[in-house]
Amino acid sequence: MRILSSESxxxxxxxxxxxxxxxDDQGHLSKESTVSSQVEMEIAKDVPRTRTELLEACxxxxxxxxxxxxxxxxxxxxxxxxxxxxxxxxxxxxxxDPNDSFLFLIWLVRRNLxxxxxxxxxxxxxxxxxxxxxxxxxxxxxxxxxxAGVHARDLFAPWLICQFIDSPVAFPDCLKVLDLVVAREKExxxxxxxxxxxxxxxxxxxxxxxxxxxxxxxxxLPSSIDVDDLCRWVILEYQRLEDDLGHHIxxxxxxxxxxxxxxxxxxPSGTSKKIHRLTGVDxxxxxxxxxxxxxSDPWKILIDGVISSDANFCEAFTSVVxxxxxxxxxxxxxxxxxMSRMIQIASSSGQDYISFVxxxxxxxxxxxxxxxxERLKFCYRFCDFDGDGFIDSRDLSRFAxxxxxxxxxDGIPVGLEPQFFxxxxxxxxxxxxxxxxxxxxxxFCNVAVLHPYILKxxxxxxxxxxGLHNIDFGK
Numbered sequence: 497m498r499i500l501s502s503e504s505x506x507x508x509x510x511x512x513x514x515x516x517x518x519x520d521d522q523g524h525l526s527k528e529s530t531v532s533s534q535v536e537m538e539i540a541k542d543v544p545r546t547r548t549e550l551l552e553a554c555x556x557x558x559x560x561x562x563x564x565x566x567x568x569x570x571x572x573x574x575x576x577x578x579x580x581x582x583x584x585x586x587x588x589x590x591x592x593d594p595n596d597s598f599l600f601l602i603w604l605v606r607r608n609l610x611x612x613x614x615x616x617x618x619x620x621x622x623x624x625x626x627x628x629x630x631x632x633x634x635x636x637x638x639x640x641x642x643x644a645g646v647h648a649r650d651l652f653a654p655w656l657i658c659q660f661i662d663s664p665v666a667f668p669d670c671l672k673v674l675d676l677v678v679a680r681e682k683e684x685x686x687x688x689x690x691x692x693x694x695x696x697x698x699x700x701x702x703x704x705x706x707x708x709x710x711x712x713x714x715x716x717l718p719s720s721i722d723v724d725d726l727c728r729w730v731i732l733e734y735q736r737l738e739d740d741l742g743h744h745i746x747x748x749x750x751x752x753x754x755x756x757x758x759x760x761x762x763x764p765s766g767t768s769k770k771i772h773r774l775t776g777v778d779x780x781x782x783x784x785x786x787x788x789x790x791x792s793d794p795w796k797i798l799i800d801g802v803i804s805s806d807a808n809f810c811e812a813f814t815s816v817v818x819x820x821x822x823x824x825x826x827x828x829x830x831x832x833x834x835m836s837r838m839i840q841i842a843s844s845s846g847q848d849y850i851s852f853v854x855x856x857x858x859x860x861x862x863x864x865x866x867x868x869x870e871r872l873k874f875c876y877r878f879c880d881f882d883g884d885g886f887i888d889s890r891d892l893s894r895f896a897x898x899x900x901x902x903x904x905x906d907g908i909p910v911g912l913e914p915q916f917f918x919x920x921x922x923x924x925x926x927x928x929x930x931x932x933x934x935x936x937x938x939x940f941c942n943v944a945v946l947h948p949y950i951l952k953x954x955x956x957x958x959x960x961x962x963g964l965h966n967i968d969f970g971k
Contacts, residue, residue: 613801
């Protein structure tokens with residue numbers, strides 16, 4: 497762990513970020529999602545708020561907006577989180593090649609994914625660990641702050657989110673702190689938190705109440721901190737505590753994960769209200785769905801902010817829909833590929849995972865009468881594997897095979913053979929389109945109702961009996 501020269505910083509940061517591996521993974525990173533207008537608006541609002549010196553160092557608002565938008569496109573699990581404007585600006589200023597800056601930013605954010613997804617669960621854990629370490633290593637100061645009603649975790653949280661950039665260490669001194677954090681990401685952030693509070697120890701102990709303590713941390717610390725002394729202190733403390741520190745952090749993390757998880761089982765009021773506005777779903781029912789969403793692997797789903805496992809999705813989905821029917825599925829619907837395809841179609845990001853809002857919309861589609869049309873459209877998109885807007889024989893064969901295998905495994909019943917089903921479907925309802933025989937949306941509706949398993953899973957008997965096969969899908 498050491499402070500780097502400006503000449504060596506870029507090489508060391510990129511090496512730590514496994515630059516070559518990330519560069520080789522450019523194909524995957526180029527799989528970008530559509531960035532919502534809401535996320536673009538949040539970035540556009542935050543970029544001008546970036547400190548003037550940071551904006552100047554990174555080349556201005558335009559490149560900063562571009563790198564943050566690209567991050568949101570590649571990592572829709574995050575979208576945008578306040579504080580990333582400062583982190584992005586430092587990446588652009590320290591690494592002059594925009595692509596290098598982006599790759600480093602991706603590494604830094606993914607390494608701390610639980611800081612930036614909606615629940616910020618890992619950040620809450622780490623802020624509490626830092627508070628515990630303060631209590632253990634600087635007990636007098638910790639007790640004084642507690643008596644004044646100051647929770648150190650609330651001070652540490654914004655520092656951790658911003659990687660200590662600008663809050664509280666101004667540019668360019670923050671680069672020295674980030675050198676340490678990049679070098680020893682598991683231990684350094686906690687020591688930096690302790691070191692900054694330790695530098696203010698005398699002033700904080702002289703404070704008489706909560707207001708004075710908060711004012712000293714917020715206003716005195718940024719102007720009085722000696723970054724070189726701080727970095728030397730962090731390096732010396734790391735060398736002194738190296739054998740114990742990692743063990744202490746791991747133990748505390750395990751304990752606080754349980755605490756944060758327990759607290760996070762309740763959907764925050766602000767989040768609940770926001771999703772209610774987006775979906776129209778009652779807030780009490782949103783809490784029920786949140787419990788189902790987390791059910792299979794609570795901590796991982798909480799940290800990632802999404803469900804990415806077919807099995808975890810199946811558990812969440814069937815907790816609400818198909819509670820009895822799922823017992824008839826071979827391999828829980830996972831081995832057939834049905835659950836994987838459900839995630840692909842339900843994901844608003846186009847990625848192989850589903851957010852809680854996506855999950856709420858999907859549940860609405862399968863359970864509420866007012867969303868019957870959307871369910872039929874969903875079924876059509878499910879079947880359109882090549883995404884060209886029409887169903888050809890390969891699409892329909894693959895579609896039918898999935899559902900036959902879900903209910904019957906490899907023992908396909910007579911009369912439900914995918915090839916036989918496709919032949920009947922295209923013979924009766926096929927249409928010529930650019931030299932090939934396809935099904936458009938309306939003809940697909942007539943075909944889908946012929947297959948008992950597809951009819952059952954998508955509840956098409958209810959839909960088609962209402963004559964909705966005449967609705968326009970936009971083609």
